[in-house]
């Protein structure tokens with residue numbers, strides 16, 4: 212029996228206090244990880260949750276599958292690489308190099324979630340802060356369109372509200388105000404004071420009422436503006452609920468942050484669920500000046516026409532390489548059906564809706580359990596992953612560099 | 619007794635549910651996933667209008683598809699509002715029309731609800747099947 | 752949020768009240784106490800499983816929830832609801848050493864934390880540290896109060912056993 216410390220890659224929290232005891236290379240006790248984290252670690256040891264290495268549904272060896280992937284990508288006129296937001300930084304760099312070599316495009320789920328927000332943050336339009344600072348300094352935690360108990364189970368207990376370093380003398384009340392803005396009752400709203408309830412789709416109107424851009428008054432806006440103004444350091448945790456309601460546009464948030472800049476320190480932390488969406492956006496930004504949807508056909512270009520969604524909708528991609536992502540579960544089936552007879556190659560540690568739809572499936576090692584590497588957490592802090600047990604599967608890095616070599 | 623209404627329009631809000639994620643992580647897209655994901659919460663008033671009770675099946679129909687799920691009352695919801703976990707079920711209803719909205723409308727879905735005798739849609743029917751060469 | 756305090760009489764009214772002893776308790780009233788402390792389950796009364804008591808059975812299930820007593824503690828956990836979020840663990844660590852003594856705040860010597868999340872679920876690992884385990888300390892129920900999923904409940908310590916009476 213041996214005991215190991217691990218960083219959990221079950222969600223964007225990347226909890227670094229996990230202890231796993233293994234016996235005969237199998238985990239027998241997982242300490243501190245939430246149910247999601249424990250299930251994530253256990254899944255990698257459950258053969259039924261791992262995909263088979265296949266070509267057209269027929270089982271084969273990884274060498275053969277990689278050769279077939281090479282053939283499909285090499286014959287493609289419009290290759291598209293998608294995913295990578297759960298991959299290590301080194302796998303991401305290799306994928307970017309591969310896209311460049313293929314003259315194809317590359318995109319991640321950021322293009323239909325946090326991409327524009329991250330671009331605004333990287334461009335300096337929205338201030339950021341680290342989770343460590345949150346625990347020590349923030350006095351207003353504002354969760355907007357986010358419900359961490361359901362998406363990031365330990366976000367409050369490890370990184371924010373309950374992890375506060377200063378408590379009041381009577382026991383446990385942290386010296387901080389927890390506020391949430393939501394369209395419905397959630398597990399988080401039941402602990403927030405106040406919990407601000409807005410109508411679905413009303414988010415933009417509320418922000419514009421705060422910044423004074425809108426004529427009409429929205430009930431929730433005044434109280435919220437008052438709370439922010441009174442605080443010294445407000446951290447805005449942006450959830451997918453908010454991003455979708457704004458149609459991805461961070462503009463209203465940028466204007467709101469500017470408005471309070473004189474009186475309150477306001478910082479934004481996106482509630483990213485993927486372990487390394489932040490890293491991929493930053494890498495692409497360094498390489499191509501854009502956080503997502505980059506094409507390398509004639510030089511380097513970026514824009515909507517290079518996005519996964521648009522290329523699928525317009526049926527322009529003829530070969531898609533999915534790396535560690537599950538777009539077949541995350542996007543409407545009505546969109547994914549447009550992939551028609553495009554070839555799909557899927558690298559994935561776990562069996563998913565996407566591995567079930569792919570022409571070539573190459574199972575890979577689960578980062579943070581079967582291999583190490585580096586990732587950037589939701590607050591931009593670099594986290595080094597540990598390896599628990601080397602499994603039977605090649606890493607994404609190994610498969611991607613093999614493809615780079617032989618193409 | 620009031621006349622039962624055959625179908626009503628609702629605005630569905632979808633949201634992540636930890637229990638759906640856990641089911642998928644532990645057992646993949648199987649029975650447990652279906653039990654947790656194939657649910658719609660409606661207002662007690664709408665349940666009454668449709669004359670249905672907790673656990674009764676309803677068919678949800680939206681622009682891009684339809685699914686059969688179990689209905690459950692939720693006193694927190696207003697008339698005409700619904701709530702559903704984000705899953706393959708809700709995604710079957712969601713559409714992507716960039717001329718209307720720049721993102722896929724995964725989180726706010728207009729749908730009709732009508733009681734049905736059909737069984738809950740099996741997960742397999744929600745997977746995109748492709749002609750694998 | 753914990754369930755509302757359950758009253759034995761309220762539970763007793765829903766029982767068959769025949770004192771048949773099949774559940775292993777001398778009386779239905781004793782069984783009611785055992786249900787509240789979750790040391791017995793509703794299913795342990797064979798009478799309640801009969802059709803005629805179907806309504807009482809469902810009502811009792813609803814009142815008592817799916818929680819099961821974590822052995823050797825006051826904690827009752829609904830294992831299917833607990834997400835291992837650790838909120839209970841975090842509040843407990845903060846509250847553990849603050850006590851009231853003669854109406855004033857006082858400190859208690861440091862003790863190892865009673866709660867821990869293991870294999871994705873809450874466990875009581877050091878019951879003797881819990882304020883409820885120490886006679887004379889405040890009756891604490893913070894951990895259950897702060898559970899976002901209503902997965903945790905605390906029950907009163909075992910009633911004196913009436914089985915031999």
Ligand code: SF4
Pocket residue numbers: 219220221222223224225226243244245246247248249363364365366
């Ligand atoms: S909160 Fe996320 S990172 Fe932390 S243990 Fe749970 S799944 Fe893992």
Ligand code: SF4
Pocket residue numbers: 766767768769770771772773774775776777778779782795796797798799
């Ligand atoms: S078995 Fe049921 S009826 Fe009989 S004594 Fe126990 S509680 Fe009462």
Ligand code: SF4
Pocket residue numbers: 832833834835836837838839840868872873897898899900901902903
């Ligand atoms: S009992 Fe509740 S608060 Fe504690 S870990 Fe489980 S879900 Fe979280």
Ligand code: SF4
Pocket residue numbers: 842843844846847865866880881882883891892893894895905
């Ligand atoms: S009752 Fe109080 S002291 Fe005991 S475990 Fe819960 S929070 Fe900690």
